Amino acid sequence: MATTTATTADAPAHEHAHHPPHLQHHFVSSEQQFDSAKLGMWLFLITEILLFSGMFVAYTVYRVWHPETFTAASAFLDWRLGGLNTLVLLFSSYTVALSIHYAQKDRLDRTFWMLVITLACAGVFMIVKAFEYGGKFAEGVFPGEAFDPVGHYAPLADIPYARQFFSIYFVMTGIHGFHVLVGMGIFLWLLFRVRRGDFNSEYYTHIELAGLYWHLVDIIWIFLFPLLYLIGHGGGGH
């Protein structure tokens, strides 16, 4: 900060000499460019939080209206698969935080491998999710009108409003899963750019912002896991 103030006076002549290639002309310094990008990302994350909060509101309203349905229907979700996915996402959040840590220390080789692990974790998450969805679709557990449970899920047909619970489940986890897929695309793109040598400890904005996005996806799952998977296994005879 102090350096910025000191150089402002002779900025035009002086700064152009040290103009780093990534610095765009409408910013005073790399610092300001980085901070602006980050604030913009936080504003975007707030819109994401509000998008998901609409679904959390639907969840809350239906759970307040039909608490027994939520407890009974939730018991048909496999908490072990949900728990596994929670650990996978937490680990990927850790590795993406480490990728930024290493970028700040100019260890871009490690940044690359941390991003590879993050991408792999996202892949594992989607594969587990595919198995969960597949098992439900095979036995007629669909969102909305098509809901017609058979086999293992047959008892759901006798639970009033079980269809609403599963519609909420599919929409919330589905839109979350879509965010995981988008994240995978972003990490793949970052891997190419890291390999190409685009980033260094002075300029790693893209990795920082992708990390923020990925942590938000993790936070949404931190709430989805107990609220969807764990409410049917507590005491009280369920």
Place this chain on the structure above:
Amino acid sequence: MSHGHHHIIPFQTLTKVFIGLVALTILTVITARLDFGPLNFLHVPIAIGIAVIKTMMVVLYFMGLKYDNRVNGLTFGIGTIFVLVFIVITLFDTAFRGDLGNVDTETIMDRQREEQLLQQREPDPDALRVAPGAAAAPDTAAATDS
């Protein structure tokens, strides 16, 4: 270096936060499966509480808000307040529907007393008699109500 402004979060801190998050995940599974008997209503507040603590750990350390520009924390804080407004104000409607739907001049208590009286009253045998012709039967039933 002029970039000392970018706080590098130490490897140990990140690792400790990750271990803490895993521990809290295990804790949330255990508490959800325990039977608290008469205190079972605590399941939801405990689950939400643990999720909020985990979120704070991710936001403060992984997302670095603890070391960041205050304006980013302000953005996140204001956004979170609006999520709470969204949920609470919606529940003011949906959780109390019916209770507040009374637009009659008489009070809810008066109406409940009136309903009790109607239920206790011996029905008029004439009104219960099925009229000739099956199609007319629902109309007769409706007429009894008024």
